Amino acid sequence: MSYRFAGRMGRIPESFLDELFRVSGAPGVITFAGGLPASAYIDVAGIREAACEVFDEMGSKALQYTTTDGYLPLREFIADRYRQRLGLPARPEEIQIVNGSQQCLDLVAKIFLDPGDAVGMERPGYLGAIEAFSLYEPVFHAVPLEEDGPDLAAFASLVRDYAPKFFYGIPNSQNPSGRTYSQDKRRGIAEILDGTDTVFYEDDAFGELFFDGRPRLPVKRYLPEQTVMTGSFSKIVAPGMRIGWIYAPEPILQEFNVAKQAADLHSNFLSQVILHRYLVTHDLDAHVRRVAAVYGERCRLVCDLLDDLMPPGMTHTTPEGGMFMTATLPDGLSSMEVFYEGIKEGVAVLPGVPFYVDGGGEDTIRLNFSAACEEEIVEGMHRLARVVRRLE
Numbered sequence: 001m002s003y004r005f006a007g008r009m010g011r012i013p014e015s016f017l018d019e020l021f022r023v024s025g026a027p028g029v030i031t032f033a034g035g036l037p038a039s040a041y042i043d044v045a046g047i048r049e050a051a052c053e054v055f056d057e058m059g060s061k062a063l064q065y066t067t068t069d070g071y072l073p074l075r076e077f078i079a080d081r082y083r084q085r086l087g088l089p090a091r092p093e094e095i096q097i098v099n100g101s102q103q104c105l106d107l108v109a110k111i112f113l114d115p116g117d118a119v120g121m122e123r124p125g126y127l128g129a130i131e132a133f134s135l136y137e138p139v140f141h142a143v144p145l146e147e148d149g150p151d152l153a154a155f156a157s158l159v160r161d162y163a164p165k166f167f168y169g170i171p172n173s174q175n176p177s178g179r180t181y182s183q184d185k186r187r188g189i190a191e192i193l194d195g196t197d198t199v200f201y202e203d204d205a206f207g208e209l210f211f212d213g214r215p216r217l218p219v220k221r222y223l224p225e226q227t228v229m230t231g232s233f234s235k236i237v238a239p240g241m242r243i244g245w246i247y248a249p250e251p252i253l254q255e256f257n258v259a260k261q262a263a264d265l266h267s268n269f270l271s272q273v274i275l276h277r278y279l280v281t282h283d284l285d286a287h288v289r290r291v292a293a294v295y296g297e298r299c300r301l302v303c304d305l306l307d308d309l310m311p312p313g314m315t316h317t318t319p320e321g322g323m324f325m326t327a328t329l330p331d332g333l334s335s336m337e338v339f340y341e342g343i344k345e346g347v348a349v350l351p352g353v354p355f356y357v358d359g360g361g362e363d364t365i366r367l368n369f370s371a372a373c374e375e376e377i378v379e380g381m382h383r384l385a386r387v388v389r390r391l392e
C-alpha cells in the first residue's frame, strides 16, 4: 500500500542529522557535533536521594495523573527564581510545566500559526525550532544575527513589512552561534515590537550558564505583555527528566493549556515531584556555578586551540556562556567535506547548513564545548586541525 501522509510532512526540511549523529557516535570518534550537557556534572546521588524521599513520603500520589499546568510547588519555585534572579514579577499562574522546553516550540507554533503565516527567526537559527515550526507550514523570515544580536534595521523591516505572528530568538548564548544580545539590542527589539501584534518568543535555555555568573536582563523585562519566555532544567539539572516551562501572559497560556492537554494531558508528574524535591533540598546556585565554570574553561580551551592550531582564515565566535560556538572555515572549504573527512580522522563537528532557513552556512560548523572533557578537547582539536589543513 502507499501510506498517505499529510502534505506537511513533505514540507519539512530534509534532515540529515540522524545520519550525522549515527556516524559521529562511532567508537573512537571525539564529538563536538552533539549538544549534551557534561554527564559528570549531573548530580546522580542528589537526584537519587530526592527520588527515594518522594517514594517514601508521597507513595502512589507521585505516580498519579495530575493537572495540565503542572506541580504548583515547582511552578512557585520557578516564579520565585525569576523574581530573585531577574527582577521579573512572575506569578505561578503565569507558568506552565512542559515536557522539556522543546515542547513549547511545538505548542506555541500550534496555537499561533496557520499555513503561510510569517515567522521571524535569527540567521543562523536553532535547528530544533526550525524543525518544530516547519510542521505548521509558516513562511520563515531570517534576520542576520550580528555580534551583539539581531540586525535591528532588518528586524524593524521584517516587523513592518510582514507582521510575523512571532519572532523566535535566543538572547543568551544562542544556539548555534554562542552569541549574546547586548542590552541595547534587547531594548531596541522591545521598542520596535511595542504597539505591534508580533510576539517575541524568548528561548532562555542557557540564561543560567553565563561563565561570569551575571544574569542578563531579558527582553521580557522591557515588553512583558508581548513576550513568551521559555526555560528548562535540562542544562542545569538533567535533560533526561524532560522538565521545562513556559512563562507567558495569561491569554496565551490559556490557549497553550488547551493545546498541551490535547497533546499529552500533562508532563511526567514523577519527574516534576522528584525535581522539585531535589531543588528544595540542594543548592542549585552552587551547582550551576560549578557547571558554568567548567563550561567556561572548556570554551576557553576550544577558543585557544582554534586560534593556535587552525589556519589563519578560520574564525570563530567567542561565547560568554552556554554550550555552543560557531566557527567559519577558511575560504573555499565545505563543512560537509570537513565533516566526512573528520569522521575518518576520528572527530565530529556539525555542519552549519541546517541552521539557515534561507540557504547558506556551507562554510560554518557548530562546535559543542560542554560534552567533551579537556583531554578529549585537546586531542579532538588537533584532529580537526589536521583535517582543515589537509583540505585547505
Ligand SMILES: Cc1ncc(COP(=O)(O)O)c(C=O)c1O
Pocket (backbone or CB within 6 Å): 035, 099, 100, 101, 102, 103, 126, 128, 170, 175, 203, 205, 231, 232, 233, 234, 239, 243, 244
Ligand atoms: C536553544 C534551545 N532551546 C530549546 C532546547 C530544548 O531543550 P529541552 O527540551 O531539553 O528543554 C534546546 C536543546 O538543546 C536548545 O538548544
